[in-house]
Amino acid sequence: MSLRDRQRADTRQRIQRQALRLFTDRGYDATTVNGVAAAAGVSAMTVYRNFPTKEDLVLYDDFDQLTAATIAELPATGSLTDRIGRTVVTILDLVATTEHDLLLARLRLMISTPALQARHLDSQFRLQEAFVNAIGPSQEYGARAAASAVLGVTHTALLRWAADDGEPDLADLFREAFTATFGHAP
Structure with a gap:
């Protein structure tokens, strides 16, 4: 796996872990993609690039x-x-x-x-x-x-x-x- 691929995988994992934490703490419906992006330290566009839907944040x-x-x-x-x-x-x-x-x-x-x-x-x-x-x-x-x-x-x-x-x-x-x-x- 190249450095770039590892960085993408790390970013994807960080986003997903933050999303799961927020979903667990605040509830799935009360958590926004913008909130996930902020918690993961990335833009909302980065979240959507890695997880096209909110459901994908859990299911991917x-x-x-x-x-x-x-x-x-x-x-x-x-x-x-x-x-x-x-x-x-x-x-x-x-x-x-x-x-x-x-x-x-x-x-x-x-x-x-x-x-x-x-x-x-x-x-x-x-x-x-x-x-x-x-x-x-x-x-x-x-x-x-x-x-x-x-x-x-x-x-x-x-x-x-x-x-x-x-x-x-x-x-x-x-x-x-x-x-x-x-x-x-x-």
């Missing part, structure tokens, strides 16, 4: 790219649900340890804000597409079905994790939900 993540890279690195063994499940466990382990507070704040906002609940489905669709594209066109239908099922299990684990204030191990919650659904661990 790199999970679709991370998903594609992770599933490509893991062994292509087992059923599609098992492959996708192993990918999700790897990502949850990484995110829950490196970005625990950010993920928890995002989840709480998604759960409690009606405008974000609907847009959350868009991010689920992007993740599904990332799995389908990484697995390949020859298995497109099966990959789509498996990804949808595993993402439903993931959603269940994330809701429980958020309800429990991010205390239990997120990957363990996912494994528990996966096992309850598919009869075995990923």
Whole structure:
């Protein structure tokens, strides 16, 4: 990653963290993009350049790219649900340890804000597409079905994790939900 790319990523992360802090402290509807810009020390135009909508300030993540890279690195063994499940466990382990507070704040906002609940489905669709594209066109239908099922299990684990204030191990919650659904661990 070039210096310029790292600076952009740092700016994006700073903006998002400030937005989440303000949304949590003041409420989603009471927080303006101008307020986020001021808190992050950037212009409103910089906020919009990085996050085209207010919802994107909460929902934006790199999970679709991370998903594609992770599933490509893991062994292509087992059923599609098992492959996708192993990918999700790897990502949850990484995110829950490196970005625990950010993920928890995002989840709480998604759960409690009606405008974000609907847009959350868009991010689920992007993740599904990332799995389908990484697995390949020859298995497109099966990959789509498996990804949808595993993402439903993931959603269940994330809701429980958020309800429990991010205390239990997120990957363990996912494994528990996966096992309850598919009869075995990923």
